[in-house]
Amino acid sequence: VAQTFADRLLHAIRAKGAPVCIGIDPVYDNLPAEITEHPEFNDAGDSEVGVDAVLEFCRRIIRIVAPFVPAVKINSAFFERYYSEGIDGYYQLIQEAAEKDLIVIGDVKRGDVGHTAELYAAAHLADPSFDNLDELVGPDAVTLSPYLGFDAVKPFLDVARSDQKGVFILVKTTNPSAGEIQDLVGPDGSTVAEHVARHVAQWGSDPSLIGECGYSAVGAVVSPKDPTTAAKLRALMPQAVFLVPGYGAQGASAADVAACFKPDGTGALVSASRSIIYAYENMKYLEMYASEWEKCVEQACKDFVADLKKVSAPR
């Protein structure tokens, strides 16, 4: 029988030994010179050349990290930037990552009213229903915005149930202005983020969404920057897997993310993007491998895994 998203994710984490996810956010100007100076890829002013360069880079990133990590998160913005060719590339990468047995999270942060959310769920989470696209697969999970409430989420849960997939709802994000809305405090002393957390817990509590592991197909995006808040959110959403951004380039350390895990070391998937995929811009790795950019990425990935293995060991 098919496993729920949470069961598959926890299994993949156990198999690779660390709860980590590589975020794929490729920007042409940051690609290694080996790619951008190659005649085939050397024209930032042409969208088709640009997206080919980005895809070449992403394919190599996926090949490098696949042996070490359970999951990748692909942010659609970086592909939407290249219009329809970018969208083709986005779905190709999902396919290629899935073929390497990676759990794939589509970082789309969609949120719209019910009848529109149905279309987004069909496009961004479900496997394509069209006869001519039957080789394509949707990602295993997507990120969603909670501002419109349950209406924006429900169609995705229908897909999660039927196709054994998942969602991660934005609860507390890592960006500097996150608090403008998320930290507003209500009369009961709870913040907006805590209210969203209670909704996430409730939306995910339907038994049809809970895996054998006890976690729900409804997860949460939770910033590790303030451990007190993270611990409070961890308690409010006992069945939610946390997708934890902000490691590395955004400043969070392995110790910072500890509050996102349960004492048994489960319950969170920590994501790092720029600190891994652009490791060849980091002096530490440059000194080790000079211009061999793929070795820099591999080493940064291994260091990330080793770091998180410690944090997620049962306490």
Place this chain on the structure above:
Amino acid sequence: VAQTFADRLLHAIRAKGAPVCIGIDPVYDNLPAEITEHPEFNDAGDSEVGVDAVLEFCRRIIRIVAPFVPAVKINSAFFERYYSEGIDGYYQLIQEAAEKDLIVIGDVKRGDVGHTAELYAAAHLADPSFDNLDELVGPDAVTLSPYLGFDAVKPFLDVARSDQKGVFILVKTTNPSAGEIQDLVGPDGSTVAEHVARHVAQWGSDPSLIGECGYSAVGAVVSPKDPTTAAKLRALMPQAVFLVPGYGAQGASAADVAACFKPDGTGALVSASRSIIYAYENMKYLEMYASEWEKCVEQACKDFVADLKKVSAPR
């Protein structure tokens, strides 16, 4: 000199005589039989046929409504549903609507952290910067989600300034579960929606974003369903143009939307989608024009314009 988005929008509203916007949310199963039974378009299971049918329909809708209305709102979800071909179609429609001198709003509801929001702003609001896509234009404005605060908005304001475009921030939406987050009340008695409204007013208050008409390039999406709330939000955002959904299929009447306007009859753009584009499913128009679906759409559009002309007359 180039006009700001708000100046162009108000000018277009004056020229057409009514503050209305047709929402283009096409679903294959709702298209007129004349289209879906045509051999070229008669295969819902093939994405390329599906998107061709949808585009044929949308082109005809745009042609019908263009003489009567100042603006159209195209919801990207309904095109993303068709993967890369859908995205091609989405940008084609923007182009075609712009050529008919319609103000075009891209209803994308994006919201992501700063460096990602830059990519979304480049893809969804700016005119394409690629040499090979110089025939494409971006929409005049897009909708954005506020959950991440200003970081998710700022890159769009940079484009708004440089390219004379605009944004509409989701403040209070029309869907049934909108209140789950938006109606939460803080210790000062303000709701989350009112807090967002204060941010919208502040984000849009930069003089570089204000047009000669006094309105800002930063507008707000405001539900007309509760006139007391709408009036409060109107007072909190004196320089914001309101994009007001919910007319028609979602149940709001012309009288309901009155609170979204200022006493001089400016300050709001009322959007109707399904009640216009699917007018041929409405018995009222069917009885008038039977299967002549385009006449049904035209009449529904004219009725919408007449309705809103009354409401937006200076009080």
